[in-house]
Amino acid sequence: MDATARFAAAATEAEAVFAAAATTDEVEAARIRFLGRSGVEAELQAVFAAAPGPDKRTLGPAFNAAKQAMRSAWETAKARVAAVESDEPIDVTLPPRPRRPGSIHPLSRMAREVESVFSSMGYEVADGPHVELDEHNFGRLNIPADHPARDHQDTFWVTAGSERKLLRTQTSSVQSRTYAEVGAGLLTPPFRRVAVGRVFRNDAIDATHDVTFTQVEGFVVDRGITVAHLVGAIRTMLGAVLKRDDVEVRMRPSYFPFVEPGFEVDIRLSKEPEGSRLARWMELLGCGMIHPKVLEAGSPSLAGWTGFAFGMGLERLAMVRHQITDIRVFNGADLRALRQFA
Ligand code: DAH
Numbered sequence: 001m002d003a004t005a006r007f008a009a010a011a012t013e014a015e016a017v018f019a020a021a022a023t024t025d026e027v028e029a030a031r032i033r034f035l036g037r038s039g040v041e042a043e044l045q046a047v048f049a050a051a052p053g054p055d056k057r058t059l060g061p062a063f064n065a066a067k068q069a070m071r072s073a074w075e076t077a078k079a080r081v082a083a084v085e086s087d088e089p090i091d092v093t094l095p096p097r098p099r100r101p102g103s104i105h106p107l108s109r110m111a112r113e114v115e116s117v118f119s120s121m122g123y124e125v126a127d128g129p130h131v132e133l134d135e136h137n138f139g140r141l142n143i144p145a146d147h148p149a150r151d152h153q154d155t156f157w158v159t160a161g162s163e164r165k166l167l168r169t170q171t172s173s174v175q176s177r178t179y180a181e182v183g184a185g186l187l188t189p190p191f192r193r194v195a196v197g198r199v200f201r202n203d204a205i206d207a208t209h210d211v212t213f214t215q216v217e218g219f220v221v222d223r224g225i226t227v228a229h230l231v232g233a234i235r236t237m238l239g240a241v242l243k244r245d246d247v248e249v250r251m252r253p254s255y256f257p258f259v260e261p262g263f264e265v266d267i268r269l270s271k272e273p274e275g276s277r278l279a280r281w282m283e284l285l286g287c288g289m290i291h292p293k294v295l296e297a298g299s300p301s302l303a304g305w306t307g308f309a310f311g312m313g314l315e316r317l318a319m320v321r322h323q324i325t326d327i328r329v330f331n332g333a334d335l336r337a338l339r340q341f342a
Pocket of ligand 1: 171218256285309311312
């Protein structure tokens with residue numbers, strides 16, 4: 001049985017066992033069996049923890065659903081048995097308690113949409129760790145230890161065993177990891193990948209900055225890739241992600257150590273009323289042609305290959321799409337704000 005089926009089977013079984021429990025003792029026995037320290041839930045937790053990283057994204061919801069189901073079966077059984085044992089009459093005429101279904105966080109929804117747009121363009125969805133090695137976040141991306149570009153991306157350092165690691169400041173780290181896969185003989189070009197993930201910066205928080213935010217990194221490595229491919233990919237992707245046909249794109253030369261040449265991309269929405277915020281140019285992403293040094297840091301065999309890469313803030317994108325003006329909405333945990341996007 002695969003892990004998803006196991007999760008579902010455990011939930012079904014728990015529901016049956018809890019439903020059949022007739023006394024407090026039986027409910028307690030079932031609780032120990034399913035939810036106890038070394039019960040079924042703990043077993044499933046171990047299955048989930050042992051699953052390879054890429055599978056976790058799909059297994060997570062299945063695992064959570066099973067957990068929820070077991071817990072609610074327990075709650076229901078407890079209440080039923082308690083009512084019977086205390087001999088309290090159940091007033092079946094009471095109106096049911098209103099349910100408040102949860103909703104998907106606007107950023108998660110945006111992330112899924114972005115991933116599906118890129119999947120449809122032939123990109124593989126990739127992932128990388130939040131706690132990262134210097135070499136993947138900086139070094140192999142052509143940002144050596146003394147490089148001033150580090151000053152723009154101050155972060156949080158942690159000591160893990162003997163290793164000093166950092167909370168990644170950019171999902172460009174997934175590029176470095178991908179090229180290292182080529183070096184290890186695990187991947188051969190051509191390839192296209194997209195990574196959506198959380199990044200961290202030691203920044204002052206205001207309406208447009210947070211200490212943690214989400215980046216989308218996309219990159220393509222193939223023969224004969226040019227800036228024209230880059231521009232085409234960005235136009236297509238922005239139209240699809242923002243669900244608009246009036247996205248105007250402007251590119252300005254810029255500097256990022258891992259690309260040459262590098263650009264910054266601004267957008268505006270030409271159908272918005274003149275003078276409105278969205279009709280004005282706003283900076284949305286950085287991109288460029290992947291620096292040969294960055295490819296070769298992963299593998300000498302990548303010499304002669306070409307590619308483009310871009311990195312973009314998912315919050316910024318969601319703010320444009322939902323007309324949100326303060327980035328703190330996303331991590332503020334204010335349900336009144338988040339429910340508006342349900
Ligand atoms: N990682 C950059 C940042 O966080 C964004 C970026 C710029 C990513 C250019 C790229 C790129 O892949 O080509 O500021």
